[in-house]
Amino acid sequence: MRYIELLAPAGSMESLVMAVQNGANAVYLGGTKFSARAYATNFTEKELEEAVDYCHSYDVRVNITLNTLLKDNELEEAVSYASYLYKIGVDALIVQDPGLIYRLRTELPEFELHASTQMTVHNGEGALYYTEKGIRRIVLSRELSFEEIKEISVDLGVETEIFVHGALCISYSGQCLMSSILGGRSGNRGRCAQPCRLPYDLMDGRGTSRAKAYLMSPKDITAIDNMDEILDSGVYSLKIEGRMKRPEYVAATVQYFREEIEGYKSNKHKENLLKVFNREGLSDGYFHGRTGKDMMAFHYPKNTGVPIGKVHGDGSLQLDAPLKKGDGLRVGEKGLTVEGIRDGKDVKDSAAAGEQVRLIGRSKLPEGELYKTYDFELMDQLKRSHNGLYDKKIGLTAELTFAPGEEASLTVIYKDRTYQKSSKMVEKAQKAPLSKERVEDALKKSGEIPFVIETLHFTKFEEGFLPVKDLNEMRRLLLEDIVTYEVQNKKRTGGRQEKEAPFLEKRQEKLRLVGISTKDQLKAALDSDMKELVLYPFYRGERHLNFKDVADLLKNQEELGLKIYLKVSNILRKELHGVVSKVRDLKKHGAIEGIVTNNAGVLRALHKEFRIIGDYKMNLMNSYALHLYGEDLYMSMVSEELNRQELKDLKHKDRLITLVYGRQELMHSEYCPVGASLGGMTRETPCNEICMRDTFSLKDRMGEEFPVMTDVFCRSYIMNGKPKNLLDTTKDLQSLGFTSFRVDFTTESYEEALEILRAFKNEQALTLEAFNRGHYKRGVE
Known part of the structure; x- marks a missing residue:
């Protein structure tokens, strides 16, 4: 099977550790500057360097997001910041701003650049254009089908990255001005206020409301069930969205996608992903070239949870699935945490499917469908997917010579580089010589370090004596040498090659x-x-x-x-x-x-x-x-x-x-709120083209109306209300x-x-x- 990179979000150090320990090949994160998730925790420079070193000790790549548009007074600082990132060993930058791309290609020409999905690269010609401008990897628009991804990745030979799980913008990324124009918070600069997650009325040309819902709020996507198609598409990197999500989300998505990549398929993967976070379910987005109301979360824009039963009029719960103390529940828009469960006169910590119970401290809950929004048992398992920074180990094969009258010598070859350490002289055993088993036990230990010697070959072994602490020290120093090289080898000297921008021929037109x-x-x-x-x-x-x-x-x-x-x-x-x-x-x-x-x-x-x-x-x-x-x-x-x-x-x-x-065009989208709401459009059913017979607009909570226009390709445009x-x-x-x-x-x-x-x-x-x-x-x- 070909190599495929699993790229995980890291909005905090805890999330980053979860990603590495659960099998990510690469992580992407933001520093405190110029990141398209300005409201994520993000990393200070000191934290960033520690994070980069930690990842590199595990041979995990680090991509930094510098993917916002930049004003003239910010550009110099951004290039200086990029120079710092280059020196500390960051593997690649994810970028959007064309001015920054030009400066980086000119002044830091060796720094690998990835075109953010904010650059709206959605066809082969566009992908080739930016690779010819020095971009190494293209993060494709989320709207592309597997067929289109394959054409760009395989037929054109472009290194590509696609989002395989997480939130979906309803507008093409980089083409949305809605948050910016309406509220001054630019999505292009990492400060999106998410107006798409608000309720709207769909108004017809006569001023009548034809539908009212969260008409622009899509479900999160997942390709967890499509690994064969992903492998066939030729894509290089699979990206999980979620720098704003909790560490357990990172653990779950990385763990399950890693298992799918390696061929371990399970129905539990999607089931558990739904339990971690979903908006009225998960969809496969545009991967199969379909759109419609099936991919939308019309009724609830936040974490919906999974249905587990009903609340009766008397406040009792009829369960269709297990319930535990610590679980989070939702009825309508009311949320709560289970503090205990009452079964008749008994108080207990859990209840099984089929039981009818009440909650301690909740005398009356509104009647309706019951959803579990936080699965305590699953989240606890995910939290314990690592107990420390170095639970996951990289196994090594070592060779040892051990004989009286010679220094013990330990050798490891890792990534074609040879590491060797010696101890002091092995003595003749006066009483109890060290056995092979005792030597192996000492050398196969591992502490706060990513490596462990899994296999030990004795190139020479004669019974003798050496204090175990000397064996431990020899092992420790050798493993530390590997870590030091892996970390330091990624750091770079030198830096910017400052150059004057070339002259641009003046234009005489006054258009x-x-x-x-x-x-x-x-x-x-x-x-x-x-x-x-x-x-x-x-x-x-x-x-x-x-x-x-x-x-x-x-x-x-x-x-x-x-x-x-x-x-x-x-x-x-x-x-x-x-x-x-x-x-x-x-x-x-x-x-x-x-x-x-x-x-x-x-x-x-x-x-x-x-x-x-x-x-x-x-x-x-x-x-x-x-x-x-x-x-x-x-x-x-x-x-x-x-x-x-x-x-x-x-x-x-x-x-x-x-x-x-x-x-101004606020959004440009494959999804059409008119067709999805009134046109009968589903994943399998074409639109009835109602937009050809009337005009429509979206009306927000403030009474502002935004005209909806459509084009000959059945895409929609949300225009500014004024x-x-x-x-x-x-x-x-x-x-x-x-x-x-x-x-x-x-x-x-x-x-x-x-x-x-x-x-x-x-x-x-x-x-x-x-x-x-x-x-x-x-x-x-």
């Missing part, structure tokens, strides 16, 4: 781009005499533009004096090559001025044929971000998460475009050095588009009934 998605908006743009149009032919519905509309406009663009840009979807999986072919076909109808996208696959496929303009989810947040893409990217929208001062501090503003009007309106700041942005601007239309009518374009064209303020200012004034954490 006034108008993003258009409907036929009415196109008419408004033409009636307003706007000349630089960005057409998006991927939304679903008759009112939206399609490729034929684009082709027709290209035929007449010269007569109309237009410059046509094509916005290509940020998510293209199997459709990528078909869309690329369609884009190339459009050239026979007329000249395309450029392509707007943040899809790295599109960038690689088309950058030699078209000018590529990065969309705002290219996530360019600092002045070095453009350098990673070089001339592949002609220009780019700037990140939507910067405030005025941060925008002012950016360099290369001649290559950057700012959005001054538009509903459009961003910075039309009155155009002159201010020009004073900061920006020369190119964009407005973006999604849901706007013909009349609304006319009014907005008039203001845009004349650089005037426009007062709207409801709008937001984006992050222009406030910025993000």
Whole structure:
């Protein structure tokens, strides 16, 4: 069987030890800086070095998460921090920010980099693009099927990593702005407030609520039953999500996946994983290319527990499964811990399935289904999966020479390196010589160290005498030599090679781009005499533009004096090559001025044929971000998460475009809340395409409504409830050095588009009934 890495989360030192002792090949953890789990415990520098040394003593790799977007004033500190991590022996960095990637490839070229799932690599062309930029491993988007994973891993030969267990983001990672725009807590910077775990109403076009539930809250995923498909997929590393989870969770997931990898299959594995943590069960996510309401936890967004019976109206419990003192229970949203069990007049610590009992100290519980949310017995077993730092031992084979008149000599070969230690002279035995068994007993001991001599060969043995303490010392020193080498060999000297960034050729364009998605908006743009149009032919519905509309406009663009840009979807999986072919076909109808996208696959496929303009989810947040893409990217929208001062501090503003009007796309998802709630969509049943017959929005607890749009690939877009309106700041942005601007239309009518374009064209303020200012004034954490 081929080698496959099991990669475990370590949100604390206790979790890290659980991972190592239960069989992880690698761990990933965050330091106190620039980690996408800012609210995890994380590690100080001293703790981090101790953790790295501990892992390396077990030959376990350590990957550090530096996977947040960085502002200009943070980048230097991040590179310095990376230099420190390089020196202490960290094996790889998990990264997202393109500016940081560029700096690290330039200044720490030997440091292994892994593209975080936050980089939204979801097709083969995108995976190749970033490996060609110096990324060693691609953490693929969670939305890919086993078939797609195999194409990238085997057919293209890319080293890949996939999430096999844990929480699932409902939006493509790196494509979510919901927490950022609504609350100022950026998911791209590790501070997601998880608005997807809140309840929503699905509203139709008449303002009627058609469904009310936790419509955006998915179940956790698991591939515990899919090991054969995983092995066939060619993936290199299996990643368990959960740096915010308890150590017992880490112990369970690592232990069970390790057993599955090694061929020990058990129905108990999934059963126990459900007991440790689940949201209305576990799903196989997108691994089999399916989506729908089956993968969602519509009714409860936290740990659901497993059903174990019912609470009757009189407060008694009818049990379908065993119950013990210390177990955690839930009835509805009410949670409690079992302090004792009453069976008639008897008080006991446990009850069996089939019994009807009461709980001590709980005279009245609400009637309803009873769930166990904490299994005391299972958690106790998991806690005891190690009793110390060095319970797990790495077995060694040693050779010993032992004869009077010579020094005893102990030799071990470990990973092709020879270690040897000698004792003082072996004496002739005056009374009782040391037997082979006594010598073996002394040399096969092990203390607070990962290694133990399991097999001992005597290359020479003659009866003699040596104090046992000398044998112990010889063994101890040899094993310590192995640990010292394994730890110190991973540490590095040298460090940064500071270099000036190359000159980026200046752009002379002063663009006034108008993003258009409907036929009415196109008419408004033409009636307003706007000349630089960005057409998006991927939304679903008759009112939206399609490729034929684009082709027709290209035929007449010269007569109309237009410059046509094509916005290509940020998510293209199997459709990528078909869309690329369609884009190339459009050239026979007329000249395309450029392509707007943040899809790295599109960038690689088309950058030699078209000018590529990065969309705002290219996530360019600092002045070095453009350098990673070089001339592949002609220009780019700037990140939507910067405030005025941060925008002012950016360099290369001649290559950057700012959005001054538009509903930002908050989420881009394979899952559709409309199809799942009303379209009959399940794992096996296709959607009834209800989105083609009505308009829909999600309404939150505050009454804010977020339009839901769908595209021709049956993906959904959650749009901002209020459009961003910075039309009155155009002159201010020009004073900061920006020369190119964009407005973006999604849901706007013909009349609304006319009014907005008039203001845009004349650089005037426009007062709207409801709008937001984006992050222009406030910025993000």
